[in-house]
Amino acid sequence: MLVACPSISARLELCVAGIFPLTKKQCVMDLFRIIPLNSAGLYASKVVGLAQESIGVTKVPSGYGVVRGVGVGMLLLAISSGVLAAGAKKKRDPNATVSYTPMALDSGYGPMDLNPPPMPPDEIIQKFEAKESVYREALSHYTYRRTVRVQTIDDGGKVDGEYYQVDDIVFTPDGKRTEKTVFAPANTLQRISMSPADFQDIEERLPFVLTKEDAGQYNVTYVGRQKVDQVDCYVFDVAPKEMVKGKRYFQGKIWVDSEELQIVITNGKNVPDDLRKGHEDLSTPFTTYREEIDGENWFPTYTKGDGVLHFTGGNGYMGEDVRVRQTIKYTDYKKFGTSSTIIYNGEDISSKPDAKPEEKKPQ
Secondary structure, three states: OEEEOOOHHHHHHHHHOOOOOOOHHHHHHHHHHOOOOOOOOOOOHHHHHHHHHHHOOOOOOOOOOOOOOOOHHHHHHHHHHHHHHHHOOOOOOOOOOOOEEOOOOOOOEOOOEOOOOOOOHHHHHHHHHHHHHHHHHHHOOEEEEEEEEEEEEOOOOOEEEEEEEEEEEEEOOOOOEEEEEEEOOOOOOOOEEEOHHHHHHHHHHOOOOOOOOOHHHEEEEEEEEEEEOOEEEEEEEEEEOOOOOOOOEEEEEEEEEOOOOOEEEEEEEEEOOEOOOOOOEEOOOEEEEEEEOOOOOEEEEEEEEEEEEEEEEOOOOEEEEEEEEEEEEEEEEEEOOOOOOOEEOOEEOOOOOOOOOOOOOOO
16 A cells, blocks of 8 residues: 655645644744756745745745745645634544545446346356466465556656556575566655555455355445457456454455456455554555466456545645556566476486487397
8 A cells, every 4th residue: 555755845735724733933934845947046925924824934944935926825825724723623434444535547447237147146256266276376376576666656647656566476496486576766755655555455465366265255246247348348346354453355346258267357456554643654446457378378467556645734734636657567477387307318218218229239
């Protein structure tokens, strides 16, 4: 999940609103830290007056000023807006488990057919759950590359921070599965930070698997039949029956190929989010697509998430809506196995183990 980071301007708003527990000196230092020094080193009397009136500071710290002609009124408006926003904050539903605006589905989803399916929904569920168990076991024998990109998007639609990492999921010489980082440039995320739950989601929960062993934790309800890019699918709602403290679950929809009876699309959210004020840890909704890799197994190839996370604020930061976009690509699937060489009379016969080379007769 993702955690909000406090900013200087946010701390200032909280200070003026009387919410953020800073000393008067810290407040006024933050106030002038966000105003650049002009060439003449002049102070804005209106800003000084604001500091005096709002937080009772009479002395302006040296070394801080404003650019001549910069709209001080805009700063005043921003501060007063922060106070009003703090006062008008809506109360959150105490029973809520998430706080986000969901992403829209792509255009390739056709109309939903709500008529009963040709076979009982319970039978469809049993069949795809059995295949999910086979899928999980098969995936544990493959190596692949995972490319993760998490971005924050500003109000103008531009990327203002990014986490990017490329990992190879491989096996050690003794057969143990491990991850090897291939490329990891500097993390430039500023408005949010990656939490341990984020990395666990990336590794374990975004490629959601609903096996026979996991089925008892979920309510799986038939929704209807729908074509997705010409693939005929059964659609099911999936929701946890109950949430055990300390565990996370998937909640959303799955699309099951009507012929293969294999999950091909997952769309939803990992729940619950941590909504405690000052400890918020949120995650985006996501969609994961699978493709047939080796003529038998359907493995995840692409995950995308895009949503606006609603942070209510606390412990040094104002409430803020942050748009987060993430993509995860799974590529280069290769089945892991050991190889051996069979030597017979000095000749490699590994490719024909049932045949012996013609023996040379002694002269």
